[in-house]
Amino acid sequence: MIRSRPKNTTLFSLSLFLIIAYGLGIWAWISLPHPAGMRILLPVIILLVALLVTIKVVSGYRTLEIDGDRWRVKRLINRSIKFTGRDIEWWKEIKISTAGSTYKQLQVYAGKGSTAKVSMQEHTGYEKVLKRLKTKHGAIEIKETP
Secondary structure, three states: OEEEOEOHHHHHHHHHHHHHHHHHHHHHHHHOOOOHHHHHHHHHHHHHHHHHHHHHHHHHOEEEEEEOOEEEEEEOOOOOEEEEHHHOOEEEEEEEEOOOOEEEEEEEEOOOOOEEEEEOOOEOOHHHHHHHHHHHOHHHEOOOOO
């Protein structure tokens, strides 16, 4: 069984950011001696950004499990998506060159909106998923054109 889930370092850094953002927003709401407009505006902006990041993190948390020919994408909020290897219509590896390295992401499409995404920098088991796709489903890979 191959399991790809978000790395602990990714979750730790996002959690640390959210703790600091919520703490800063609450502190600004309680203790900043600004005029009435700024006293409300600054904490509201900080707390709104923290809330939007929280929603993005919780809705974007996905775990990909591959057991034989069965694929399952588990989510925290929405229902899980299940499909088999025969359902996969195409897959591709996206590579984006950055200043110091290359960002890599796998995208697997299994029809009817069933998409699984795994990135090398943010998920564990990236190489195992890539190897499985190349060996079992190499014929349906979409090549990226430079």
